[in-house]
Amino acid sequence: MCIFCRIAAGELPASVVYEDEHAMAFLDIQPINPGHVLVIPKKHAKLLVDLPPEDAGHMMRVAQIVDRALRASELRCEGVNLFLADGRVAGQDVDHVHLHIFPRYDDDGFSLHIDEEMRKPPGRAQLDESAKMIVDAMDGLE
Ligand code: AMP
Ligand code: ZN
Numbered sequence: 001m002c003i004f005c006r007i008a009a010g011e012l013p014a015s016v017v018y019e020d021e022h023a024m025a026f027l028d029i030q031p032i033n034p035g036h037v038l039v040i041p042k043k044h045a046k047l048l049v050d051l052p053p054e055d056a057g058h059m060m061r062v063a064q065i066v067d068r069a070l071r072a073s074e075l076r077c078e079g080v081n082l083f084l085a086d087g088r089v090a091g092q093d094v095d096h097v098h099l100h101i102f103p104r105y106d107d108d109g110f111s112l113h114i115d116e117e118m119r120k121p122p123g124r125a126q127l128d129e130s131a132k133m134i135v136d137a138m139d140g141l142e
Contacts, residue, residue, distance in 0.1 A: 001044075004096035008042045017069070022055060023062045028100065032110055035075040036102040037066050046095045048086050059099055066101050077103035081110075 006012040007026060014026035017037060028036040039062045041055040048056060063082060070077045083100040085091035104110065 002094065002096045004038075004040050004094055004098060005044050008040065018062055018065060020062075022058050025062055025066050025101075028102075032100075032102045033076070033104065033108055035070050035073065035077065036100065037070070039063050039066060039099040039101065041097055045097050046092075048084065048097055051097055059097070063099050063101055070101065070103050075103055076105045078106065079104040 001009065001011075003012060007014045008024050014024075016024060016026045018025035018039075022043070023039060023041055025037050025039045028038050039059050041051055041059050043051065043055055045051040045055075051059075067080050067082075070080055081100070081102055081104055083102075084098070085093070085100075086097075102110075
């Protein structure tokens with residue numbers, strides 16, 4: 001069993017903030033900011049696309065509950081980031097889908113480094129070309 005399955009089964013300790021039949025939310029052991037929560041489906045799946053849509057949708061419903069709680073809590077929280085690393089190259093270290101939710105505030109030290117070159121607007125033709133590739137792929141999905 002993976003570590004998050006073991007947490008869901010109660011075999012490993014976790015600081016749980018929410019649990020129901022299909023999902024669980026607990027504190028990340030290496031928080032970006034105090035109150036950094038991970039929401040997981042109880043069903044094991046590595047990638048978001050491996051998850052039944054109901055479980056994926058439910059994970060987002062739980063995220064919304066956690067988000068509201070963070071904002072209402074005594075933790076410092078002036079905004080919230082949600083982050084899902086879907087695949088190794090995308091930064092996924094634990095092979096069980098999990099959604100990071102963490103409080104943000106002014107000068108908290110967190111930032112994403114994005115190369116300026118990457119964000120240069122590519123122009124409509126290239127955007128449309130990428131859009132076509134996605135739409136063509138969608139048409140091929142079940
Ligand atoms: P990711 O890099 O998106 O796969 O995130 C994995 C996250 O899981 C990291 O932020 C870790 O700090 C966190 N993590 C790993 N093991 C545990 C654990 N036993 N309990 C809580 N969080 C964990
Ligand atoms: Zn698992």
